[in-house]
Amino acid sequence: MTRLLKAAWVIGRRDFTATVFSKTFIFFLLTPLFPVVIGVLFGGIGARVATQAAQPRVAVVASAADFARLDGARDRLQSAFGERPMVELVRAEPAGPPDAQQRDLLASKSQPVVAVLTGGLAQPRLTGTMEPNGTIAGQVRAMVESARAPPPSAPPVAVRATASSTGSESRSRAITAQMGQTILFFLTLILATMMLSQLIEEKSNKIIEVVAAAVPIEAIFLGKLFAMLAASIVGLIVWVTAGAAAVSLLAPGGTGSLPTPAVGPAMFLLFIAIYFSMNYLLLGSVFLSIGAQASSPREVQTLSMPASVAQILVFGFAALAVGSVGSTLAIAGAIFPLSSPLVMVAYAAEEPALWPHALAIAWQILWIGIVIVISARLFRKTVLKSGPVKRSWWRRASA
Incomplete structure (x- = not known):
């Protein structure tokens, strides 16, 4: 041995x-x-491509005031979603018959969109290639409801950070x-x-x-x-x-x-x-x-x-x-x-x-x-x- x-x-x-x-x-x-190095390089590229591809664009046919309220509601919700992609809103000035403008926006190649929101905040209607109960429709509904709501009278939620939690x-x-x-x-x-x-x-x-x-x-x-x-x-x-x-x-x-x-x-x-x-x-x-x-x-x-x-x-x-x-x-x-x-x-x-x-x-x-x-x-x-x-x-x- x-x-x-x-x-x-x-x-x-x-x-x-x-x-x-x-x-x-x-x-x-x-x-x-x-x-x-390869993982960091391609991971960053993949994450950027995935973020861009996962961020759908919705055209909003509305007045400047209604669009400003919708866009403000989106900014408020974006802080809650963090890095997760949210629907991007682009404004289109109302012009001509709503149905014809809606078809033109959905067929546009210069600024492609997945859906069109018409009717403003009073009678909103979302039309496009999406699931009725999917992510896009859910985010647009949340934006519309947040834009319709009056400013809160109570103070906002106070947040206090701690060093750790279970x-x-x-x-x-x-x-x-x-x-x-x-x-x-x-x-x-x-x-x-x-x-x-x-x-x-x-x-x-x-x-x-x-x-x-x-x-x-x-x-x-x-x-x-x-x-x-x-x-x-x-x-x-x-x-x-x-x-x-x-x-x-x-x-x-x-x-x-x-x-x-x-x-x-x-x-x-x-x-x-x-x-x-x-x-x-x-x-x-x-x-x-x-x-x-x-x-x-x-x-x-x-x-x-x-x-x-x-x-x-x-x-x-x-x-x-x-x-x-x-x-x-x-x-x-x-x-x-x-x-x-x-x-x-x-x-x-x-x-x-x-x-x-x-x-x-x-x-x-x-x-x-x-x-x-x-x-x-x-x-x-x-x-x-x-x-x-x-x-x-x-x-x-x-x-």
Whole structure:
């Protein structure tokens, strides 16, 4: 056992040094920056297009006085709707027969509208392509009723803001739980997949066969697994530090403006690191055993696809536990080994209790040991069968 651990330490130190102190590791650290930039760019463009497309325009055939009252009512209602798009009102001076003007406005291409409001505030009539009880008709009705109402004689509602409330805390903690789960899932999936390419490269160059002649196969498995975990944690520390610095510089209020997890920011970051390690060891063991059975990148993609799809389903299952702490679904997600780290990250964001994490971590360590033993045996059986002498079982089946 001591010889196995010493050999695993040598392999792990070799792989960790070769990974972290390489030029490609710098580009690896920049990898999360690209989806963030693309997401912000296209998210802003998409939100702008969606807002413009979702803001319908209604022509109002009315006097200047009636239109001013309607437009004022719209401004008052807009503050209640916030960022949600409301109907845009454009005034049309009454001219000629109302029905003919209405048809001309609906057919106009220079200033397209979805509906026309005629009759003023006395006898309003809305005509256009819309549902009678839909959003457009409902907003126009609210504007007309607000414009008809006399100015209130009583003082307006006094609003006093408080620092926090149970409703706002619950919502912010649910958002934190979803963010934690998403970060954990994508980082684990990306980093576990990267380990396959390294293994395939060593198998194709026969390096792993040379190393296997000097140390036990299990030591190679453990060394590679924990070396990539250590390199991934280095990347995680760099990304968290860079993210905190960016928030401090760009966001009003700095990191203090972020939602506060139930266990506190420091403990939440610690749980992120712990559950990332657990999730990585579980998924990395599976991917490493898959990589040992493949001899080319194409075979890696074919074999790893079911594992990736299954992990996506596990992520969806774990996401259902957000906001339902203590439910049967959340308990089942915490017990199932592959979803347990993701569910417990959400638990740390939503509940302050610490003792469930001790049970969950012990449970996950047990399953990590089981998965590593099984994966190491598969790794031992297949890692040296990379030559063309004996074909793999899936090749024989397809022949």
